[in-house]
Amino acid sequence: MLNEWIKCESCGSIINRSDLEENLWICPKCGRHFYIGSKKRIDMYFCDFKEMYTMIKPLDFLNFEDYSEKLKKDSERIGIDDAIIVGIGYLKQDLEKSCLIGVGVMDFGFRGGSMGSVVGQKISLISEYCYENEIPLVIFSASGGARMQEGIISLMQMAKTVGVINKLKKKRIPFINVVTNPTTGGVAASFVGIADIIVSEPGAIIGFAGQRVIEQTIKKKLPPNFQTAEFNLQNGLIDQIVDRKKMGDFIYRFVSSFYYWKRYSVGL
Numbered sequence: 568m569l570n571e572w573i574k575c576e577s578c579g580s581i582i583n584r585s586d587l588e589e590n591l592w593i594c595p596k597c598g599r600h601f602y603i604g605s606k607k608r609i610d611m612y613f614c615d616f617k618e619m620y621t622m623i624k625p626l627d628f629l630n631f632e633d634y635s636e637k638l639k640k641d642s643e644r645i646g647i648d649d650a651i652i653v654g655i656g657y658l659k660q661d662l663e664k665s666c667l668i669g670v671g672v673m674d675f676g677f678r679g680g681s682m683g684s685v686v687g688q689k690i691s692l693i694s695e696y697c698y699e700n701e702i703p704l705v706i707f708s709a710s711g712g713a714r715m716q717e718g719i720i721s722l723m724q725m726a727k728t729v730g731v732i733n734k735l736k737k738k739r740i741p742f743i744n745v746v747t748n749p750t751t752g753g754v755a756a757s758f759v760g761i762a763d764i765i766v767s768e769p770g771a772i773i774g775f776a777g778q779r780v781i782e783q784t785i786k787k788k789l790p791p792n793f794q795t796a797e798f799n800l801q802n803g804l805i806d807q808i809v810d811r812k813k814m815g816d817f818i819y820r821f822v823s824s825f826y827y828w829k830r831y832s833v834g835l
């Protein structure tokens with residue numbers, strides 16, 4: 568494993584796997600943020616993480632060709648039941664463990680991070696938990712969109728997640744969405760878009776349809792950096808771009824402010 572070398576697709580550098588791991592999977596030469604799975608990301612940012620709603624498993628209710636096998640294969644390969652892990656935990660910055668957070672981390676490695684009934688339900692349940700317990704919600708999104716093999720059921724998750732996350736606003740509970748590469752389709756167009764703070768890793772793609780499809784539809788050439796975090800920041804779709812190494816500090820700033828407000832602003 569120590570002798571494994573990985574090529575950076577952005578700058579062509581050949582990097583030792585252990586060096587990359589140590590650098591949180593960011594290219595030391597050009598800063599490209601490599602893809603990382605949900606478990607790695609949870610370990611990176613949180614301590615005392617408690618996974619919740621693990622009893623919810625995907626079902627092949629449309630008898631879609633090969634779907635059951637594909638679910639099984641992805642599940643065995645990365646060791647998760649569906650494209651999201653949800654739970655509660657503390658950021659590593661929170662040394663006193665005084666700011667509990669509801670967490671959702673999507674995994675592009677599982678069916679392209681697509682949102683089907685399980686992803687939608689887990690997001691809804693963790694949002695309800697945050698609403699009941701008045702704790703902030705942080706979701707790391709990574710998705711190719713709705714899950715084709717679940718048909719209309721997967722599209723329904725868009726309305727469902729938006730509905731339940733909107734409830735948080737009634738209690739002024741913050742929802743921070745961290746965009747990771749890529750966040751597209753029905754996920755970008757539902758709960759991600761209504762986050763109070765939309766922060767992105769550098770270079771992450773966020774958008775609904777792909778660049779080529781849009782170009783064909785509007786019959787215009789789009790800029791090469793179209794749909795990147797940098798392009799979207801310039802055009803106001805996201806609020807900030809933050810390096811993976813500083814993301815924990817960034818989230819902690821908002822989360823701790825919320826707890827401060829909650830403690831000292833009774834009755835507001």
Ligand SMILES: [Zn+2]
Nearest residue numbers: 575578594597
């Ligand atoms: Zn590079």
